[in-house]
Structure formats: structure tokens, C-alpha cells
Amino acid sequence: MIFNLYGIFMSDSYLSNRNSIRQKMRSLRNSINAKQQQKITKLLIKKLVSYLPIIQAKKIAIFLSIDGEPNTKPLIKVLLEENKQIFLPVIKSYVENDLIFINYTPKTPLILNTFGILEPIINKDNILNLSDLDVMLVPLVAFDRKGQRLGMGRGYYDRTLQNWQKYNFLPIGIAHDFQLVEKLPTAKWDIPLPIIITPSHIWQW
Known part of the structure; x- marks a missing residue:
């Protein structure tokens, strides 16, 4: 039996469908010159x-792209130029x-995390309270x-976005146009986005 990070059972076919979409989209993204x-x-x-x-x-x-x-x-x-x-x-x-989330300036030191993504060194004085975002x-x-949004499968943003209305910030997805699919396989822990912006369109729900 396979369970996600929330302890909820997921079938092999469900995982396979989501993973096949991930593989296809990641391949398309990495084919861009x-x-x-x-x-x-x-x-x-x-x-x-x-x-x-x-x-x-x-x-x-904001995130650093990979x-x-x-x-x-x-x-x-x-x-940053717009203050x-x-x-x-x-x-x-x-x-x-x-x-x-840590405050960033061009002088902020960055290190690679376990996923090979650059992130700031934690300074408790620079940690953002989500209610201030x-x-x-x-x-x-x-x-x-x-x-509906499909992420990398680790659930970091889904958990962070669970109470975005409570914190009163606005989440906006950023994507390539080709990342749009007709319908995603979803689960109750998936958090839809109210706005997604691609190079050719602003999607709002």
C-alpha cells in the first residue's frame, strides 16, 4: 500500500497518472532552448x-527556477528595482x-538544499510572517x-497554501503555456490557485 505525506492511501493507477503528467511536462520544460x-x-x-x-x-x-x-x-x-x-x-x-520564506537581496548568501535548489541561509530576523505577505x-x-495545480509531488506548497485566505496573501502560479491540461487527477489535499499567469494569458478563477 502507498500513502502520501498526509497518510492518505493512493492507488498505483492514481500515482501513475500524476507521475506520467509530471514526466511529460518536465521533459517539455527541459526541451526549451x-x-x-x-x-x-x-x-x-x-x-x-x-x-x-x-x-x-x-x-x-518567489522561487528560484530549476x-x-x-x-x-x-x-x-x-x-527589486521597483522597490x-x-x-x-x-x-x-x-x-x-x-x-x-527568507528576505532576499542581491547580497543574500545562498546555499544548495538537498534537492539542488538554491535557498537563503536562515536568519531568524529575516523570516517572513505569512500574514505580512x-x-x-x-x-x-x-x-x-x-x-488545479500539480506540483513536484512533495507537497511543500500545498501545505503552505492550505490557509492562504486566512493569511490574506494572494497566490499566483507561474507557468509555460503548454503546462495547461484539460483536467488533472486531484486529491482533497491539492490546493487550487485563484490565478495562474503564462506568457500569453492570465487565468483567473
Whole structure:
């Protein structure tokens, strides 16, 4: 029997379906060449910086791209130039494998975590209280026409987003256009997103 991180049983066919979508999308993401990625990045930045919730936001959580995700480094540079406070995620096992977010500037030292992702060194004075956050930009592997999100399968963002309305920040997914699928296999622990932005479209639910 196979159980997820919430202790809920998942069938082999259910896992296989989700994993096949992940494999396909990750393969597509990693097939993008540097020139295409640069074009995608410019289009996404243009959409994001002209989107009202981003314009109004003062504190924005964002991720550092890996695995063919849309490149967020130029976006971070633009947001910092617009005097936004930027926060990067850190995975910490002592808080039940949830994410915490650390203030980031170009001088912030970064280290590789166990998944090969750069993250800030934890400084207790720079940890963000989620209730102080305005916008969280969220990575995803695939999404569907109802705003359901498929992540990498570890559940970090699902757990972090469980009470986003309570904390009163706005989660916004960032994706390539091709990451849209008609319908994702979902479970009760999956957290849909109210907004997903791709290079050609702003999806809102």
C-alpha cells in the first residue's frame, strides 16, 4: 500500500497518472532552448509587472527556477528595482517539511538544499510572517482549466497554501503555456490557485 505525506492511501493507477503528467511536462520544460526561455521570460515579466496585485504588492515571495521552469531571476531583478521586498522559500524539516520564506537581496548568501535548489541561509530576523505577505508566486508542473495545480509531488506548497485566505496573501502560479491540461487527477489535499499567469494569458478563477 502507498500513502502520501498526509497518510492518505493512493492507488498505483492514481500515482501513475500524476507521475506520467509530471514526466511529460518536465521533459517539455527541459526541451526549451535558451532563446525560447529568454522570450518566455520577457513576456511573463511584462504580464506580471503590469498586473495590479503585483503593482500594489510590497512583499512578494518567489522561487528560484530549476528544471526548465520559467526563469525568475530577471523577474526578481525587476521587482527589486521597483522597490519590492523579495522573499525566497526554504525547506525546513523542523516545521513539518513546510516552507518558510527568507528576505532576499542581491547580497543574500545562498546555499544548495538537498534537492539542488538554491535557498537563503536562515536568519531568524529575516523570516517572513505569512500574514505580512502580499503575493506568493508559486511554481507548478501542470495546471488545468479549473485552477488545479500539480506540483513536484512533495507537497511543500500545498501545505503552505492550505490557509492562504486566512493569511490574506494572494497566490499566483507561474507557468509555460503548454503546462495547461484539460483536467488533472486531484486529491482533497491539492490546493487550487485563484490565478495562474503564462506568457500569453492570465487565468483567473
